[in-house]
Amino acid sequence: xxELEARTLAELQGIIxxxxxxxxxxxxxxxxxxxxxxxxxxxKKRFTCDIQIDAALAERDARWPTLIHEALHSLSxxxxxxxxxxxxGWEEGVVEQLQRLxxxxxxxxxxxVTAAGAFRDSERPYGVFxxxxxxxxxxxxxxxxxxxxxxxxxxxxxxxIRERPGVVLAAGYQLPVxxxxxxxxxxxxxxxxxxxxxxx
Amino acid sequence: MKxxxxxxxxxxxxxxxxxxxxxxxxxxxxxxxxWIKEHPEDEGMRDGFEQLSLMQDIAEQEEAEGARSExxxxxxxx
Numbered sequence: 436x437x438e439l440e441a442r443t444l445a446e447l448q449g450i451i452x453x454x455x456x457x458x459x460x461x462x463x464x465x466x467x468x469x470x471x472x473x474x475x476x477x478x479k480k481r482f483t484c485d486i487q488i489d490a491a492l493a494e495r496d497a498r499w500p501t502l503i504h505e506a507l508h509s510l511s512x513x514x515x516x517x518x519x520x521x522x523x524g525w526e527e528g529v530v531e532q533l534q535r536l537x538x539x540x541x542x543x544x545x546x547x548v549t550a551a552g553a554f555r556d557s558e559r560p561y562g563v564f565x566x567x568x569x570x571x572x573x574x575x576x577x578x579x580x581x582x583x584x585x586x587x588x589x590x591x592x593x594x595x596i597r598e599r600p601g602v603v604l605a606a607g608y609q610l611p612v613x614x615x616x617x618x619x620x621x622x623x624x625x626x627x628x629x630x631x632x633x634x635x
Numbered sequence: 636m637k638x639x640x641x642x643x644x645x646x647x648x649x650x651x652x653x654x655x656x657x658x659x660x661x662x663x664x665x666x667x668x669x670w671i672k673e674h675p676e677d678e679g680m681r682d683g684f685e686q687l688s689l690m691q692d693i694a695e696q697e698e699a700e701g702a703r704s705e706x707x708x709x710x711x712x713x
Binding site for chain 1: 644649653664667678683690696
């Protein structure tokens with residue numbers, strides 16, 4: 436194992452320890468990381484539970500969001516191929532939004548200091564999933580701001596991917612009738628985006 | 636107001652997120668590579684390669700399982 440791979444392995448171990456503490460969820464990561472030279476992807480948590488990272492990215496500050504994102508997949512309940520394909524927004528959207536919410540705290544806990552502007556969260560492609568999930572969260576009036584939002588997404592991460600739409604739907608059924616109608620309309624539209632059953 | 640470039644980016648994003656079969660995945664990978672080559676500053680769009688790569692793993696596994704099952708059926712029939 437070379438120096439960069441050893442450093443990446445240690446960083447992932449640190450991130451996962453912090454995330455387990457913050458979410459209360461155990462990780463299913465195999466403990467193996469592979470740096471892939473010339474990879475198209477920045478990072479990938481395989482269904483076999485190994486993590487792959489683009490070797491060039493591993494050298495840059497910009498690696499942190501990717502490492503945290505992939506570490507969160509390892510905590511996600513029900514991370515299996517068939518469910519991932521059917522409910523991909525319910526996984527990628529949840530994981531990416533949690534990455535954005537938890538990243539500052541994770542980096543503080545790991546004593547990581549990065550240059551200002553080192554990270555730029557993108558509106559696409561996973562931004563469409565995040566917008567859909569945020570619409571649902573607003574309808575459910577999950578508390579706004581860091582902790583409330585984090586709680587909403589951690590709760591989703593604790594449920595198997597395939598059960599997440601049902602969890603949100605059940606919460607919507609608790610709303611007063613007038614708001615429930617609006618929620619149901621929003622749910623149909625958001626779920627179509629999150630499962631990619633959208634009309635062209 | 637959205638620029639033509641934003642529109643193109645949204646369409647590419649949809650193509651990436653919608654790809655489920657191997658031909659669709661390969662087409663989306665090619666389109667995304669071409670976009671990144673033209674817009675190397677657009678780091679965020681590279682996130683799409685993660686989903687495409689995972690979808691490729693799933694599709695290849697299903698194809699292999701389909702081939703195995705066909706060969707078993709053919710073996711039984713013979």
